[in-house]
Amino acid sequence: MNRMKIVTYNVNGLRPRISQFGSLRKLLDSFDADIICFQETKLSRQEFRADLVQAEGYESFFSCTRTTEKGRTGYSGVATFCRVNSVFSSNEVSLPVSAEEGFTGVLKDFSVSGYKKVEYSPLIEGLEDFSADELLKIDGEGRCIITDHEHFVLFNIYGPRAVADDTERIQFKHNFFNILQKRWESLLHQGRRIFVVGDLNISPFAIDCCDAGPDFEKNKFKSWFRSLLVDNGGAFFDVFREKHPQRREAYTCWPTNSGAEEFNFGTRIDHILGAGPCLHKEETQGHSLVACHVKECDILDQFKRWKPGSTPRHKEQKTRNGKMEGSDHAPVYVSLVDIPNAQQHSTPSLSTRYCPQVYGCQQTLVSMFARRQSAEDSNLSGGSNFISDDGNVVEKCSQLNKRTLHSCSSASSDFIHQGILCTSDYSNNDSFNEPSSGAQTFSASGHTKSSVICKKKARKSQSSQLSLKSFFKKTVVNIMK
Structure with a gap:
């Protein structure tokens, strides 16, 4: 049986985080984790270089923005790094047995050069009402990497943001989470176990938002999030709240232009969710993936740009552009226990080790x-x-x-x-x-x-x-x- 640590972190640009830590390897090692999920990498495929996407001892899987709509080149992007000892014939759970870019399945059936359609068949039930172009738009912003670790499926998600008066993006966000939920339900119906990590851009409860107003509970995305959770009849556990149900001011994101971190004026939008049965042969009442295999879940406050005891904001050292060094998010981690070894397998084809412009x-x-x-x-x-x-x-x-x-x-x-x-x-x-x-x-x-x-x-x-x-x-x- 193995212990595992999974970290999720919105890096707000992978390049500046690598520069901040000195190298990609040092950045990854700083978490001392088996699986590290980054969001908002802001890298395009054309920018891939070995020093940006590969580090010794890790296998990496990227999804990048494929669209230039509204200037979204180099926008969004997620990456999953897996710490492994062997990339071939390995039984390590951290090394996925397969990997997938996006969650609609449309990227398997399309070549993307001006979004030229070749052939498409729905991956899961319930997508018949969506056109192929709509599904391609959902997965075209590089917001999801799925890795199958045999005992569980890991979704690395960067949820879209939508302001109140942008009806187009609100509809996009609605479609995004609606289809994503269908994919989760399909896997759970197959008896699979799921972890969902990432910046979902949603604060589910008033306790998770510093400025929750009277209309907070009416927000349809917050309502959707709560409907996923066990207490509201759903299948998922909010792992952080399972471990810290009453903790206040447990925020993971802060505005970048107001010194909000110094006063902890933030929100909790970076999440770890879990669903599915435990790995015990005989499951009894009260057993679940989260109840039986999650030991700890918490926020890594040491990665915050401002911490108690730091220099006051008006005297702090800043980068050349006048901003504080570091991401405007804090990482969140979960520690797992009693995870069996996987069957012998090799690195999936989505790994950047097979990307020709990285290694020729x-x-x-x-x-x-x-x-x-x-x-x-x-x-x-x-x-x-x-x-x-x-x-x-x-x-x-x-x-x-x-x-x-x-x-x-x-x-x-x-x-x-x-x-x-x-x-x-x-x-x-x-x-x-x-x-x-x-x-x-x-x-x-x-x-x-x-x-x-x-x-x-x-x-x-x-x-x-x-x-x-x-x-x-x-x-x-x-x-x-």
Whole structure:
């Protein structure tokens, strides 16, 4: 049985948080957690670099904004980091057996280059009234990553914000949570256990908001949130309130321009919810995922920008733009106990380890056994930037590392024959409930497929495909002149 710690944190921009801590690895290590869920990363896929999305000892899964509507480029975004010892053939619960971007299922059936529709079939019941374009709009803002950890499914959510007079965004937010609830209900009906973490942009109770007015209880999103909870007939526990039912001024977010943190003038909108049965073989009354497996849940106040004892606001040190350093949110964590190991599995295809613009190309088994010609032959075949592989000449992967995702499509069979594997997990073609192997090839349906830069050159009439037998043939060198 294992202990686990899950942290959720609206970072208000992943770049500035990495800069604040010195590196992504230091930021992640500061939580000492097994799973770390970030919201509002504000990264686009085109901005991916290894130092922003990859850290030693962690696997990462990102969802980014795909729309430029109303200037939302680099807007929103979520990321889930999983601390693991092994990325292949692992039984660690922290390493998901599968992962999915979005929650409507529409991203599996669409390629997004100008939102070109290819084919769509509803993932769950109840979505027939929504058009494919509406569902694509819901998942197009990069607000959800789902990771399946075998014993539970984890939703990393960044809920949309909507002001009172913006009817369009209010409708968007309504659709967002309505469809999300349908996905949760579908999983619970299958007997799955669920944790939902993230910035939902909703304070469910008056105790969770410093300025709750007389109309607070009438807000339809707050009413929707409360309807999810066990005391209101729903299936979910508000894990923080289960552990701290009467704690006041337990806020996780503060306005950025008023010094609100110094006076703790905030709201609790960052949540951890849990639903489903416990993992015990014999479940009795009062048993549940939260009651049996949650040990602690609390707010990590040490990550607040202002803490008791800090320099008064008018004397505090600020960043160059005049703002306090750090996010306007505080992280929330939950500690789990008695979680069994998972079955042996490998990293899902959505991991950034397979993102081509992070690591370029990866060698396959073919290239490990392929016979290499001498340096002289390589130079004759095209200079130092090429390697010769049994009659085929391919460009070195080192020349591809600076490509954008637009210039790398899924690995074609011809490309694999050359001993090079270029992978992209942007569309995440995994079946949600099925483990996937990290050694697969994946299509980049998130962008228009384009031909890969790597080129080959066939000699005479030789076939480009090598047989397994040819790898083990002895090379005969004629030394007679």
